[in-house]
Amino acid sequence: MAAVCKACEDPLIITIDPDSEDEDNQTGDEPQNVPDDLELPCGCHFHWQCLLDQSEQTALSLTCPSCTTYLPTQTPTGEPAILTRYVNEGGLQDSLDILPTITEEAYLASNPEARPARAYHLMCSEGDVEGIVTLLQDANEELAGDVAALGQLIRYQDPLAGGKSALHVAVEKAQEEVVWLLLWIASRLPTDVFPAAARQAAEGLQVVRLTNDVGEDIRALKAENGSTAEDVAKGLPARWGALVDAGVLRA
Incomplete structure (x- = not known):
């Protein structure tokens, strides 16, 4: 040594x-x-x-x-x-x-504002639903209810991971609870399409849908290779075949 x-x-x-x-x-x-x-x-x-x-x-x-x-x-x-x-x-x-x-x-040294976003992506990969909700609630308080800024955090695409969104990450890691949570928060998927368990979980955690947010549907976000989260799911048919067939991941 x-x-x-x-x-x-x-x-x-x-x-x-x-x-x-x-x-x-x-x-x-x-x-x-x-x-x-x-x-x-x-x-x-x-x-x-x-x-x-x-x-x-x-x-x-x-x-x-x-x-x-x-x-x-x-x-x-x-x-x-x-x-x-x-x-x-x-x-x-x-x-x-x-x-x-x-x-x-x-x-992160050059972009310190990205730290919460990368922590959020890590939680999505690990299936930490409560951690995600807490992080977003804390961010919402810090942003003083700025829905547009919160939407940017939720739709953050990681330049160090090929531009993947949180939904890409959750699909890749087979985190179904996180997928439904992200769809609840940041997609235009009709509420009645969500499974009862997913709706109850979101409501139990007091998660609101960003209905006042004009940002892009999280399902439409494309990674640097042009793939959407649905494209990723199509490559994992054993895990996501039912959701793909139902069009749940299609923007």
Whole structure:
């Protein structure tokens, strides 16, 4: 292990304080030092956060912030990757590709307003219906009821994921409850088409339909490759055949 981080010149460890809420910890436990050593392909070492703090520069140049060595290599699929060796409290992660993480951090540093939108997409992929509702309710409060701005968040298309919408993500990840929630909020699908369970869930969570929003029906949004969420669903007939046949996903 290298002695110090190339960025901050501190030892390649971090100090973790004992969790006061952890019943397994005894009173008087001392803080614990654990490794935090990210080795780049060039051999330079950084703390994880120290490298992320330089994501904008690194994403633009694709070079080491310390020695300026060009970092990416080609994977068997032809995609570039920055393969690193990372040691932390969980152990060793070899050949860890940090290019997606650096790209995301650089994008969010330049576009901080996208953080809630990307959190929203993550919740859609995980099927976290209550989390989605809470996030949108919080956003609505922050936006002072600006329906158009809330609609933009709901219809956000992720440039780091090929321009996919939340509906694309939910369909890909087979999250049916999320699909119905998004259709309830941001589509013009007639209310009587929704299953009773979906209507009851939306009403129970006090989710309103954006009837005053003039934005595009979420079903009509196309990813960068031109596909709609319905097109994605057609490629997964075992999961979405019934909804596709019923035209539910067609704008």
